[in-house]
Amino acid sequence: MASTEYSKELHIALLAVQRATLLTKSVFHSHAKGTLDKADASPVTIGDFGAQALIISALQHNFPDDEIVAEEEAKDLRENSKVRQTVWDLVQNSKLSDDAAEKELGGAIASVDSMLDIIDKGDSKGGSKGRIWAIDPIDGTKGFLRGGQYAVCLGLMVDGDVKVGVLGCPNLPVDDSQPLTEDIGADATDAEGKGVLFSAVQGKGAASRPLGKGSLANESTIGMKPISNISDATFCESVEAGHSSQSDSVAIANKLGITKPSVRMDSQAKYASIARGAGDLYLRLPVRKDYVEKIWDHAAGDLIVREAGGQVTDTEGKRLDFSHGRTLKENKGVIAAPKDVHQHVIEAVMSVLGSK
Ligand SMILES: Nc1ncnc2c1ncn2[C@@H]1O[C@H](COP(=O)(O)O)[C@@H](OP(=O)(O)O)[C@H]1O
Numbered sequence: 001m002a003s004t005e006y007s008k009e010l011h012i013a014l015l016a017v018q019r020a021t022l023l024t025k026s027v028f029h030s031h032a033k034g035t036l037d038k039a040d041a042s043p044v045t046i047g048d049f050g051a052q053a054l055i056i057s058a059l060q061h062n063f064p065d066d067e068i069v070a071e072e073e074a075k076d077l078r079e080n081s082k083v084r085q086t087v088w089d090l091v092q093n094s095k096l097s098d099d100a101a102e103k104e105l106g107g108a109i110a111s112v113d114s115m116l117d118i119i120d121k122g123d124s125k126g127g128s129k130g131r132i133w134a135i136d137p138i139d140g141t142k143g144f145l146r147g148g149q150y151a152v153c154l155g156l157m158v159d160g161d162v163k164v165g166v167l168g169c170p171n172l173p174v175d176d177s178q179p180l181t182e183d184i185g186a187d188a189t190d191a192e193g194k195g196v197l198f199s200a201v202q203g204k205g206a207a208s209r210p211l212g213k214g215s216l217a218n219e220s221t222i223g224m225k226p227i228s229n230i231s232d233a234t235f236c237e238s239v240e241a242g243h244s245s246q247s248d249s250v251a252i253a254n255k256l257g258i259t260k261p262s263v264r265m266d267s268q269a270k271y272a273s274i275a276r277g278a279g280d281l282y283l284r285l286p287v288r289k290d291y292v293e294k295i296w297d298h299a300a301g302d303l304i305v306r307e308a309g310g311q312v313t314d315t316e317g318k319r320l321d322f323s324h325g326r327t328l329k330e331n332k333g334v335i336a337a338p339k340d341v342h343q344h345v346i347e348a349v350m351s352v353l354g355s356k
């Protein structure tokens, strides 16, 4: 492997996200087949803890001095021995079939207690200094439960700037050119041709590759689709009406002359989908004034879209600012679009939101 800046970080992040995404898929299957005791805990809880443990253990092995901001803490696992055992069994059985890759990630976690300590390493306050990884072990909780879209997300920030981003999207099609539809992920977990790892390094472009099961398969460069006429654009938004205003998005679409209905999907799969040109715009329009977005919900997707030729800002046109701790407290909502139409979209967004 050529050693350019952040190439080791990218390589480890890809393998760590691959291993964790495969774990979440196996939880979904065991749950669907009834082999996971439903009384124990929700499959999201189990998948979240397992994926977070696997990613942090890989980061600690390779980058022991880095800080980590992750969504979960081990408190509930420390208090519930049955769920703890379920997660521990799963983590022990989640190995990549490529032994060399598994070794690069540091191999198995030593004990159940060290697994709990590893999960709790994700408690960094974040901030504007140093190397900080942001992890969302299962983003799009609701999508995961529906058998739809969800993503395993990992980003590296250095001095508040995202340098590396990786998204594991097990239910998106491998084929970058497949058009975006709402049911793309529904029940697709086992289907052929699903499962993608997206990645980007600052200044080096964005790529996709099949999720696979062993060594990392060949990557393809991805890029946003040029739009000659904004009225032909396809936009994505959350499935959850509580996460993004679906009435404001209709008004913004009208203003831009967009007639196609939105494509609704959960998770950062939205960022990935527009980055590969399967859709054009991603609108996330605040519903509650007091909600602050979390950095782990955006770090990887923000970089992947920008490296694919897009611009990502909040609803006022300000770049997402990852230097303020665990949240994006200086931003409201997200607007992602190809660079050359982004300003046009922001004007429509500001006009609709400003007139409310
Ligand atoms: N009121 C709100 N507004 C915006 N986002 C919210 C929200 N409440 C929760 N979220 C975040 O929205 C994420 C899912 O985004 P999306 O709607 O794009 O799938 C959730 O991540 P998790 O699923 O990891 O909890 C959660 O962090």
Ligand SMILES: [Mg+2]
Pocket: 136, 138, 139, 140, 296, 297
């Ligand atoms: Mg999330």
